Amino acid sequence: MKNFFEPRRIAVIGASRFKGKVGHDIFKNLLKEKKKVYPVNPNAKKILGRKAYTSILDIKEKIDLAIIAVPARIVPIVLEECGKKKVQNVIIISSGFSEVGNNELEEKIKLIGKKYNIKILGPNCLGIINPHKKLNAAFFNKMPPKGAIAFISQSGALGVAVLDWAIQNKVGLSAFVSIGNASDIKFPELIDYFSKDKHTKAICLYVEGLKDGKKFMSAVLRTQKPVIVLKGGLTESGEKAAATHTAALTTEAGVYKGALKQCGAIQVDNLHQLFEVARHFVYGKAPKGKNGLIITNAGGAGVLASDAFDKNGLNLVDIPEKVLEKLNKVLPIHWSKRNPIDVIGDATPKRYKEVLKILEKERFYDFVFFALTPQTMTEPEEVAKLLVKFHKKTKIPVFGCFMGGDAIRKAKKTLKENGILNFKEPSYGVEVISKMVR
Amino acid sequence: MKNFFEPRRIAVIGASRFKGKVGHDIFKNLLKEKKKVYPVNPNAKKILGRKAYTSILDIKEKIDLAIIAVPARIVPIVLEECGKKKVQNVIIISSGFSEVGNNELEEKIKLIGKKYNIKILGPNCLGIINPHKKLNAAFFNKMPPKGAIAFISQSGALGVAVLDWAIQNKVGLSAFVSIGNASDIKFPELIDYFSKDKHTKAICLYVEGLKDGKKFMSAVLRTQKPVIVLKGGLTESGEKAAATHTAALTTEAGVYKGALKQCGAIQVDNLHQLFEVARHFVYGKAPKGKNGLIITNAGGAGVLASDAFDKNGLNLVDIPEKVLEKLNKVLPIHWSKRNPIDVIGDATPKRYKEVLKILEKERFYDFVFFALTPQTMTEPEEVAKLLVKFHKKTKIPVFGCFMGGDAIRKAKKTLKENGILNFKEPSYGVEVISKMVR
Secondary structure (H helix, E strand, O other): OHHHHOOOOEEEEOOOOOOOOHHHHHHHHHHHHOOOEEEEOOOOOEEOOEEOEOOHHHOOOOOOEEEEOOOHHHHHHHHHHHHHOOOOEEEEOOOOOHHHOOHHHHHHHHHHHHHHOOEEEOOOOOEEEEHHHOEEEEOOOOOOOEEEEEEEEOOHHHHHHHHHHHHHOOOOEEEEEEOOOOOOOOHHHHHHHHHHOOOOOEEEEEEOOOOOHHHHHHHHHHOOOOEEEEEOOOOHHHHHHHHHHHOOOOOOHHHHHHHHHHOOOEEEOOHHHHHHHHHHHHHOOOOOOOEEEEEEOOHHHHHHHHHHHHHOOOEEOOOOHHHHHHHHHHOOOOOOOOOOEEOOOOOOHHHHHHHHHHHOOOOOOOEEEEEEOOOOOOOHHHHHHHHHHHHHHHOOOEEEEEOOOHHHHHHHHHHHHOOOOEOOOHHHHHHHHHHHOO | OHHHHOOOOEEEEOOOOOOOOHHHHHHHHHHHHOOOEEEEOOOOOEEOOEEOEOOHHHOOOOOOEEEEOOOHHHHHHHHHHHHHOOOOEEEEOOOOOHHHOOHHHHHHHHHHHHHHOOEEEOOOOOEEEEHHHOEEEEOOOOOOOEEEEEEEEOOHHHHHHHHHHHHHOOOOEEEEEEOOOOOOOOHHHHHHHHHHOOOOOEEEEEEOOOOOHHHHHHHHHHOOOOEEEEEOOOOHHHHHHHHHHHOOOOOOHHHHHHHHHHOOOEEEOOHHHHHHHHHHHHHOOOOOOOEEEEEEOOHHHHHHHHHHHHHOOOEEOOOOHHHHHHHHHHOOOOOOOOOOEEOOOOOOHHHHHHHHHHHOOOOOOOEEEEEEOOOOOOOHHHHHHHHHHHHHHHOOOEEEEEOOOHHHHHHHHHHHHOOOOEOOOHHHHHHHHHHHOO
16 A cells, blocks of 8 residues: 555656646646656657656556546556556546446456556545655645644545645645545555554544445454544435435445444544544543533633533533532632632633642543633633643643634644644534544 | 613723723723713722712713622612612623622612612623724723624623634624623513614524523514524533523523524524524525525535435425426536536536526525535636625525635635625534524
């Protein structure tokens, strides 16, 4: 698999001189960062300044990865040539196979692949991006930031949106893979690969259908890394739409839910959760249990977070009597005297400091959900610094929910730079945490 | 009620010279925009350059609104003076009443209010902001943009976060009201007021407990404007937290749900939905029914939106045979041939134009959910312009779900300027639409 992600020499079969053509854009994307890229096109002499080859067989050097972007009917011919050239890794971008009912043609390329022992990604896919090796072997013209999330998508177009979003929001990726029709390489091989990849800390999947559920489950069971799954087509309408889209065999929601749970995959409900859960796994350890402590200076935020705890099966842990007594000494007389710890709206950093000092010596909770609103005396950035200290000292997972706009901007930055991510609002935040607790 | 939102002369009882004091900050906030503001403080001669009065009774001019920010035990004394001065509108910012178990003191001020026929907002509240009249009678030092959403909050601190967020995200408000302990003025009077307020198009409430459910329901039934309710304390844990917070009597979730539905209020699940639903009501008419048409260039987005339709009780309407035939003529042979209309990833503005031209003559659907991902040939801004034209011509509610980052920035702006709001991702977006359909 390594040659898909770290190829030295790459051939683009169907490279084109004409802007807007898939074969042009992919070749151009590769050229931006790579030198050893070979265009194959019998109708051109040069493409973007590079000598064009009539066939991949005309290239003297060993080719690690071939990318095919020719019309579907020609794919078997050029794939056969790849086999003869002893290329073992091929990405087929071209569409016009099983996704449009052309199963025969897809079978044909599978057979050729088998005959020559070629690993095929696709057909009908967007390709691969590996920011750590500056490899853009995809039909997408920007490079997402380096990071620790591997994203494997069964929908190419959704992949485009996610990549563009990741760039704008500075969400780092270790790799992006569009698996298309998954005629050969499917989720399991990729999960295995990313299990061993040193950059990857969380594996995100957008799944419409699985062709071999058992293999999938085994791969998830094998890996030590969190596998986060957004399954599309869980409802009747979604299933029908998926059938039209990728010809994927989606089955009953309950079966998927059970299977995913059984193998330890984390099933999320939407795209937002997919990346929020992954980001939190990358940033810190998941809570060891469901016993959470809410600290807030806003009664309403505490109420909403408590509601979300109950709705999502988290436990608002009881505060031991001796801890309550200690807190009584540093908090105003009318503090909540229970979890959520409402330090009252006029809390200054000094009050927070005293509370956190008491809590850092205690271990009756698995994680802290810290909701703050920026009152005049709050000094959010100072509070953020105290929270960072607390987190570093205790190693207990801390989730920020600093709410507001400009008043909390710096505080959020301080948190992020120190491994604490922030949620915009309590309910979606608690949902994300609940997905992380197994 | 008008004097709360459009007062000519305002007295601040407890105005202070000392920065950081509530009475200082509120007085300063008012002074920024208003001239006729009178500080009352027996210990000062001048405050921020204004002559200070020993008592409100010493002010010669008629006072429309008095704001009280003195320690709780002194509130009855100054409120009595307000009565003698014939002030009919008073905001009590001071805390230390029923929220800390001091019910007796709260009863006392209620009696004084009754005796002198004073309308009281609070105690234990943040105050009032009216951007349209540049009135900042609150313990919050910025002014949110003018707009059409009235936000009434039973939690002051949550209000602070929302105001700060609204400023950063340019969400316009017609008013902000923090009702605090709601000893006198409660949600119903405010709903009635905003029903008649020309600027308000949607009324958002954060509710922890209602003291008189019937009055609340009557007020919601009376108004023609959408009332959107986030109810905190719906679960056991949330209820307990709310009891500590505002001493609000929260009751069973089911009772609230039924009552809110019965009177036509829209109950949302979180803060995000509260403002998303309101923004959409401000921007356009709610869908007349639950029959939605999904148009997308991303199969995966169509699948996820379809799932969300089913989960949230929306109906993926069938496309009539004659419309299918027309669409067949302009779409690639392998288009989805059903709702969602998948125009295929390589759709250009030209293809969208032809599809929308067919659909604008048809009326088999109540709204359009338009999900787009930015492929190389997509030209999101051109597509946005086509969608705006379609929306203006048909008057059918259109919801955008342009996904991605920089590639869709301009398109989103074009949509917003023309009355179409955009969702970041299908599932949360469809949730919001489902709340708008009655």
